Amino acid sequence: MPYTSDKPPLPETPEQLRVRIPGWGVDLDPADRPAVPRERFDPGATGAHWEFPERQPEERPRERSIEHGTLPPVFGTTLPLRGVSGVVRRYAYRRFSEARAAHWLLLMAGDRIDVVESRVLAAVRGRPDDPVAETGVRSEVSHHGWSSRAGAGRADVVHQPMDPVIVAGPWVLGGLAAVVVARRLARRARRR
Amino acid sequence: MRAMVYRGPYRVRVEEKPPPRIEHPNDAIVRVELAAICGSDLHLYHGLMPDTRVGTTFGHEFIGVVEQVGPSVERVQVGDRVMVPFNVYCGSCYYCARGLYANCHNVNPNATAVGGIYGYSHTCGGYDGGQAELVRVPFADVGPAPIPDWMDAEDAVLLTDAVATGYFGAQLGDIVEGDVVVVFGAGPVGLAAAQSAWLMGAGRVIVVDHLEYRLAKARELAHAETYNFAEHRDVVVLLKRVTDHLGADVAIDAVGAEADGSLLQHVTAAKLKLQGGSPVALNWAIDSVRKGGTVSVVGAYGPIFSAVKFGDAVNKGLTLRMNQCHVKRQWPRLFEHVRNGYLRPRDIVTHRFPLEDIAEAYHVFSAKLDGCIKPLVVPGPA
Numbered sequence: 001m002p003y004t005s006d007k008p009p010l011p012e013t014p015e016q017l018r019v020r021i022p023g024w025g026v027d028l029d030p031a032d033r034p035a036v037p038r039e040r041f042d043p044g045a046t047g048a049h050w051e052f053p054e055r056q057p058e059e060r061p062r063e064r065s066i067e068h069g070t071l072p073p074v075f076g077t078t079l080p081l082r083g084v085s086g087v088v089r090r091y092a093y094r095r096f097s098e099a100r101a102a103h104w105l106l107l108m109a110g111d112r113i114d115v116v117e118s119r120v121l122a123a124v125r126g127r128p129d130d131p132v133a134e135t136g137v138r139s140e141v142s143h144h145g146w147s148s149r150a151g152a153g154r155a156d157v158v159h160q161p162m163d164p165v166i167v168a169g170p171w172v173l174g175g176l177a178a179v180v181v182a183r184r185l186a187r188r189a190r191r192r
Numbered sequence: 193m194r195a196m197v198y199r200g201p202y203r204v205r206v207e208e209k210p211p212p213r214i215e216h217p218n219d220a221i222v223r224v225e226l227a228a229i230c231g232s233d234l235h236l237y238h239g240l241m242p243d244t245r246v247g248t249t250f251g252h253e254f255i256g257v258v259e260q261v262g263p264s265v266e267r268v269q270v271g272d273r274v275m276v277p278f279n280v281y282c283g284s285c286y287y288c289a290r291g292l293y294a295n296c297h298n299v300n301p302n303a304t305a306v307g308g309i310y311g312y313s314h315t316c317g318g319y320d321g322g323q324a325e326l327v328r329v330p331f332a333d334v335g336p337a338p339i340p341d342w343m344d345a346e347d348a349v350l351l352t353d354a355v356a357t358g359y360f361g362a363q364l365g366d367i368v369e370g371d372v373v374v375v376f377g378a379g380p381v382g383l384a385a386a387q388s389a390w391l392m393g394a395g396r397v398i399v400v401d402h403l404e405y406r407l408a409k410a411r412e413l414a415h416a417e418t419y420n421f422a423e424h425r426d427v428v429v430l431l432k433r434v435t436d437h438l439g440a441d442v443a444i445d446a447v448g449a450e451a452d453g454s455l456l457q458h459v460t461a462a463k464l465k466l467q468g469g470s471p472v473a474l475n476w477a478i479d480s481v482r483k484g485g486t487v488s489v490v491g492a493y494g495p496i497f498s499a500v501k502f503g504d505a506v507n508k509g510l511t512l513r514m515n516q517c518h519v520k521r522q523w524p525r526l527f528e529h530v531r532n533g534y535l536r537p538r539d540i541v542t543h544r545f546p547l548e549d550i551a552e553a554y555h556v557f558s559a560k561l562d563g564c565i566k567p568l569v570v571p572g573p574a
Contacts, residue, residue, distance in 0.1 A: 001436050002482070008436035010370055010395040021390045021415050023534030027525075028369055028393040034525045035363040035518070039290040046293075047267055047333045048283030053298060054264070056216040064301035074216055074282065074330050075301045076308075076318030079245040089243060098305055104496045107242035107315070108465060115200035118246035122199075127207075134203035136555030143552070143562035155402040155422045155452040160559065162463055167202045 063093040085114035112170075135167070194571065195249045195324030196550040201239030202558075204551050209249070212320065212328035217264035220332035222276065226349045227322045227569040228253035230278075231379050232492040234558050235449050236313060240465060240494055243302065243314040251569070252278035252310040253353045254322025255339060258332070267333040274336035276329055277519035278353040280308030280319055283334035294516035299330065305495065307516065315495065323550065325571045337523065347530055349568065350380070350537035352519060358384020358446065359526055359535075360517040361490035362392055365442035370395035374431060374440040374480060376473035378406035378418070380540045380566045381490060382446035386414035387535055389442075398440065400427060400476070402452055405563045413539055421453055421476075431480040439482035447473035448491025457499065468494035475501045481510060489514035543567040 001008065017024045030036045053073045060080055064071055081090055092106035122128055132138065139145070149157050195209045212221055233250050235241050258272045268274060281288050281296035287307075288296050299308030300317035308330075311321015320327060329336055339348045358381045367373060373389040375382045378401035389397045398417045399410040407418040419434075421427040432439060449469030450462040453476070461470035469492075477487045478501050487510055505512060529535045542565045545553035550569065557567050 002438045007370075008438055010372075012395070014369065014393070014395075017390070017395070023529065023532065024390050025369070025393045026529070026532075026534065027363075027388075027391045030366075032525065033363045033392070034522050035360055039292065041290050043284060043289035045291075046281075046283030046288055048288070048331070049264075049266065049333065050284055053282050053284065053331070054217055062301055065303050067304040068301060072298045072301050074280075074299050074308075076314070076320070077215060078249075078318055078320045079247050079314070085245075093302070098303055098495065101496065104242045104468075104494075111239065111242065111244055114246045118199065129199055129203065130205075131203070134199050134205045134551050136204075136551030136553070139552040139555045139561065140559075143556045143564075145559070145561055148559070148561040148563070152404060153402070153420065153422050154560070156560070158455060159452075159458055159463065162459070163202060166463055 063090055065093065065098055067097050083114075083117045085110045085117055088113060193325040194547060195320070196251065196547065196569070198236065198244060198248045198250060199246060202237065204237065204554050206548055206550055209324070211326050214260060214262045215328065216330060217262040218331050218333055219262040220258050220265060220268060220329045220336065221260040222254075222256040222274065222327050222329050222336070223259045224254050224256040224322050224325060224327055224571045225273070226255050226345050227251045227571065228349050228354070229323070229553060229557050229567045229569060230353055231381065232312075232448065234554075235492060235494065237554055237558060238450065238462060240449060240462060240469075241313045241315060242495065245314060248311065248313065249320040249324050250311040251321030251323030251327075252312055253349055254310075254327065255345060255348045255352065256322070256327070258336075259326065261332060265332045268336055268338075273339050275339050275348045275352055276310070276322070276336045277356075278309055279335065279516070279519055280310060280317060280330050281334060282331055291518060291521050292515075293518040293520060303495070309516075323547065323569050325547075335520065337520065340527065342531065343527070344538055346538035346541050346568065347536075350540060350566070351523065351526055351530070353517070354380035354540070354566065355384040355535060355537045356519045356522045356526060357381050357490050357517040359388040359522055361385040361444050361446060361488050362388035364488035364490070364513040364515070365389070365444055365486050366511070366513070367392040367394055367442055369393040371441040372396045372398070372435055373442045373444065374398040374400065374477070375416070375444045375446055376400050376477055377446035377491065378403065378410040379446065382444070383410060383414055383540055383565075384535070384537070385444045385446050385490070386410060386416045389444075390415065391529065391534060398431070398434070400431075403560060406565060409540075409565060413536075427453070427476055428479045439480055439485060441482060442486050442488065443477035443481040445473045445477045445487065445489045445491045449493050451491070461498065467498045468496035469498045471498045471500045478505045478508070478510065481508070483508040484510070486511040486513060490517065540566045541568055545569055547571045
């Protein structure tokens with residue numbers, strides 16, 4: 001009890017634990033722990049045979065955090081910025097540091113715009129998105145969706161029904177908005 | 193080549209993509225033999241990580257065979273079978289020179305707060321990941337290591353992140369002999385952390401989760417005492433009660449951004465993306481550890497703010513320790529533990545999916561169907 005000075009007794013002694021748990025205590029000495037001490041200056045240990053790495057060619061302008069003093073020498077080149085999402089993301093990188101909520105919220109907005117752009121692009125290119133195949137929802141049948149949840153007392157069962165709403169919701173709302181706009185335009189055209 | 197691609201929240205598919213190419217003299221191209229889906233991949237899958245671009249190939253846990261090397265590569269050769277740490281790192285910057293490989297400053301233009309990670313959004317450098325037939329591996333002389341002949345492929349792939357991270361998390365706890373250690377989360381990282389806590393001399397290891405099949409695994413693999421938080425009104429009170437009201441000496445958050453246990457926290461973070469993560473497990477760790485205790489955080493969180501109970505941490509005089517794991521630094525000692533049978537990473541694996549079934553793999557793992565704890569992805573024929 002913390003109300004007195006003694007530490008509460010443990011259910012097993014170290015000897016009992018050593019018998020029951022394979023390897024108990026083999027890393028008891030911090031010297032055997034590879035993450036101790038936290039920082040260990042040993043530049044020769046990494047395999048790097050350079051003081052500063054050769055620079056990877058920057059084949060197109062690479063967006064970067066304004067907290068960087070220079071473009072790091074190596075970087076990913078997948079999926080360069082494009083479209084409206086690219087404009088939003090580029091603005092987030094150019095204008096706001098990582099310390100600003102605006103930086104991350106704009107990047108999140110860019111992500112959502114990217115999804116819309118990519119859906120349209122995929123359809124135009126003849127490989128439209130297939131919501132059934134891409135959500136893997138068929139595995140609800142093949143991998144015991146019902147019995148994995150029913151009666152298991154899982155805390156996540158409460159909010160899992162929200163997932164389809166969150167995935168489909170923006171599309172339903174977008175569709176409804178499109179219908180409303182189309183009807184208003186049609187009505188206006190008829191009045192003329 | 194065939195590769196998994198992200199198509200937006202909760203959607204992935206396999207597409208034909210151009211194969212990766214050597215873009216830097218110290219690059220290698222690796223043909224993936226085996227990959228895994230990490231619990232943190234689910235944060236990307238759910239659209240929680242900023243700047244996750246449609247078309248990104250996920251996967252930061254993979255092993256494979258070197259297919260091509262750049263002109264300055266000296267330490268690996270074409271044909272070598274290698275395991276690749278999830279960290280992309282240069283080996284020579286301020287941080288790498290001090291062993292902080294996860295904090296490398298030379299590989300991620302998009303952010304300074306995080307290093308480079310394969311297939312983990314542009315916020316982590318914009319590298320494609322290993323849930324594909326081929327992957328670009330920068331700094332081939334630094335990251336990849338040959339897989340020892342005696343090591344099982346499934347052990348090797350789990351050592352590229354999950355098990356190394358769990359082992360690292362236990363070390364961050366600064367465990368001394370006889371410490372009471374509570375681990376939140378009985379996923380792959382939590383199971384590895386619980387097993388590792390014993391190696392460091394813990395006197396008692398408690399694992400908390402809400403999935404009974406995972407708690408059963410914690411009892412079986414990690415010899416842990418387990419509690420299902422869904423069966424208790426207040427898990428902090430429970431943990432105080434079972435520790436004579438002192439609290440644990442060390443608490444490890446092995447859950448991260450999508451923790452359950454508070455509907456408000458979970459929905460605002462994981463569903464509405466208004467927080468960088470749902471810090472339920474972290475708050476429980478802060479509140480259930482004793483005053484002066486240590487909280488180790490290896491669960492992944494996004495870069496946006498989260499509602500963490502920092503006042504309690506201050507008032508209790510806690511030590512908070514956290515980082516992404518510097519994987520390769522853990523390997524020599526971890527290899528010994530695997531070889532001696534103290535850790536058996538492959539026992540955590542529950543499912544193996546061919547790459548072509550990637551959408552099912554993600555759904556099963558995300559929805560926690562079929563007793564799923566750790567799914568592997570096999571690019572070739574399963």
